[in-house]
Amino acid sequence: MENLTELKQRIARHAPDDGFFDTAVPGLSLIRSQAVSDPVHTLYDPSFCLVASGRKRARIGSREIVYETGGCLVVGIDLPIIGAVIEASTDAPYLCLKLSLDRGMLADLLLGVAHTGGGAPEPDRTEAAGVQAATPELVDASTRLLGLLDAPQDIATLAPLVIREIHYRLMTGPQGAILRQIVSGESHLGQIGRAVAYLCDNYAAPTRIEDLARIAGMSPSSFHEHFRTATAMSPLQFRTRLRMHEARRLMVAEGLSAAEAGFRVGYDSPSQFSRDHVRIYSRPPRRDLSRMQAEQAY
Known part of the structure; x- marks a missing residue:
């Protein structure tokens, strides 16, 4: 070229x-x-x-x-x-x-x-x-x-x-x-985009599928199907990724402990936060700090 x-x-x-x-x-x-x-x-x-x-x-x-x-x-x-x-x-x-x-x-x-x-x-x-x-x-x-x-x-x-x-x-x-x-509000992808925008702004809040579906203007079953087509994740998996991304930033940039970061992004239980962290990143938060710091460069 x-x-x-x-x-x-x-x-x-x-x-x-x-x-x-x-x-x-x-x-x-x-x-x-x-x-x-x-x-x-x-x-x-x-x-x-x-x-x-x-x-x-x-x-x-x-x-x-x-x-x-x-x-x-x-x-x-x-x-x-x-x-x-x-x-x-x-x-x-x-x-x-x-x-x-x-x-x-x-x-x-x-x-x-x-x-x-x-x-x-x-x-x-x-x-x-x-x-x-x-x-x-x-x-x-x-x-x-x-x-x-x-x-x-x-x-x-x-x-x-x-x-x-x-x-x-x-x-x-x-x-x-x-x-x-x-940018077309009438398309399914445009509708899913509205729900994604809401999740990005409210990832720490309790969220029901029914509420997200209403924001998207879909039935819950249709919303779940089109959300997975668009993102290759379920809405709850997507929210977990958002929470983990922000929690890792808080631990690296602000020096928060895993428990503090977990509470900040919406977790009620430190053990549940740790389990989700291991499931996504393959290591518990305290052992993952060096990798988290390296990822901030990219």
């Missing part, structure tokens, strides 16, 4: 060491790894990730996907994802850019976008994340966006224009159905 080499060079220049780097462009981050990694638990916001070099495996609930050089991951809603770099070396590091997506921009674009190409799946079968090969136009726009890091005086004026173009390229591309349906 013509511009992929230039994109790789620009990511490498602005991410000179291993880790996760925020940039001066709002919503744009860069990731570099010179070695394969253990699985890392993260919470992805609606975003697009383009790999310029290397390969990564992502597990979303029971679903596993791989994206590699020239490929990109499109995520339409907040999702707990377990990612692992599976191809990287000192000479050919894993290099990736991540751009958070703007729901308002997508909604604005939807008004003028013809629903073309890609054989869009039926709304009730659409998953909330997908992988596609990056088109030359998408690589070109991403490369130009990274180029603005070398001209910081141009970022405020030009970055919003290039970011809008990227949103347009994604919305009209192979995974565009995900983004179109997320």
